[in-house]
Each structure stands twice: as structure tokens, then as C-alpha cells.
Amino acid sequence: MVDHAPFMQAAIEEARKGRAAGGIPIGSVLVLDGEIIGRGHNQRVQKGSTIRHAEMDCFEEAGRLPASTYQRSTLYSTLSPCDMCSGAVLLYGIPHVVVGENKTFQGPEDYVRSRGVNVEVLDDAECIAMMEEFIEAEPTLWNEDIGE
């Protein structure tokens, strides 16, 4: 059984890096055979990007990979992936998504499961606290990031 803790911790480090740079504290890592092959964090503020959510930034940083690699990988994200990031998971056939928390925001987890993906939610207190601090401090920025 895989120990999710070190990979979720790496995703949290990405999120904290983003927050320290004035950005939105969501981080993600892509893992293959126990090795991190991509890392990223939300870049809305830093790069003025509307598409570089943490998971997307992670996929972009991982670079062009064969389908067979995606299909054996696990994506870790500190927050429940939104519609866009969930769609990227489906496009590339990522079979397993480990989510830090879905209390402060919940993407289409049931739909993603219905498409055959194993979505695990850790309910991680550090992930929740990080988002609660951010949403209280920057509600307008947060709403922009989720299209509200």
C-alpha cells in the first residue's frame, strides 16, 4: 500500500511556495512508480494565467509524456480538482487522484469516479487550514479562480 503522506506533503510545499509569492495556495504533484515526475502550483497571480491551476501547472511542468506513462500515474492535489483539472485527468487517463481536502471547494468527484478514476480524499487538516486562511484573506481572488 502506497504511503500518500510524502507526496501530499510535496503538494503542500508547492501550495506554500505559491502563497509566499502572493498566489493562490494550491499545489499538485504527479507521481509514477514512487517518483515525483511533475510539480506545480496555481499561477493565476504570478503568471496572470487563467488555465494554470495547480494540477494544470503540474501537467505542464511534467512535459510531453507517453499515454502509457499518464495511465500508470497518480495525481496529488491539495484541493479537490475543479471541472477543468478533472477534465485534464480524464483526457490523459490518469487512473488515480489523491485529494488533500474537499471541504473548502469540491469539484466533480462523482463524475470523475463514474468515468473510472479512483478518487481518494484525505481530509487533511493542513490543506483545509491553508485554504481557509486564503479564502478569508482574498475572497475576490478566490472567486475569480473558480469562475464565480
Place this chain on the structure above:
Amino acid sequence: MVDHAPFMQAAIEEARKGRAAGGIPIGSVLVLDGEIIGRGHNQRVQKGSTIRHAEMDCFEEAGRLPASTYQRSTLYSTLSPCDMCSGAVLLYGIPHVVVGENKTFQGPEDYVRSRGVNVEVLDDAECIAMMEEFIEAEPTLWNEDIGE
């Protein structure tokens, strides 16, 4: 009633620009009140990008917009949007998607409709011919772009 032809033609121009640069010929424009506010084309080859499908490149080029702008916009794409690009449409609450064709590839149109989006398919001969030429010439690249 909106005439889709000039906007689809602008999306086709984007696609052709991409193909001329050695890329994948899929283009997209975002339209608000009869004006194009974003344009893009697939950048997998040109930027080595795994996330800049045409629609994503278009959203990125349009820049950070208020939710109220997305919610009155129409997205044009020469090809049926994949899971990722459909997810971006859902994230930002784009109410209307006009698709050039869905013969050479079909994304989750019924799911997107079930979420309240008006998805129109034009069955455009120029869009079909463009993709058929490309898929025959570059099958490996095409499969990479759709995660296969």
C-alpha cells in the same frame, strides 16, 4: 440570430496558423457581444505544451476576465472540445459552445449539455477536411494530443 460563419472562420484561421507552424490544426475564438476577445490554437508542438489545446490557448490569451464576462461569452472551436477543454468551459460558466465538427473526434458533448451549456455542432466541411489531412499525416502526434 447570430451568424456563426465569421467567428468559425476566425477559428479556422487560427487552426491554419498552427498547422503552418508545424502544429496541430485546431483553433478557437472567444466572442462577447459580437467581438472576438480571445484567440488561440493548439500549441503542443510549438510550445511543447500538454495543456494548451486551442480552447485553453484561447482562454489564456483572453486573459483574466470577470466571471460576468465569461458567462455572456460564446466559445468557437474548430473541433469538439475534449474533456479538459470542456471542463474549462464548465469552470468559467461559458453558456454557449459552437463546434466546427465532431466527426474526427468527439468530446463529452452530452455531459456538457447536461450541465446547462448550449453546444451547437456545425458539421463544417472545411474543419473536417483539415483534421482528416492532419490525422493521416501525423497519427502519432494526434494520438498524443488526445491521450491515446
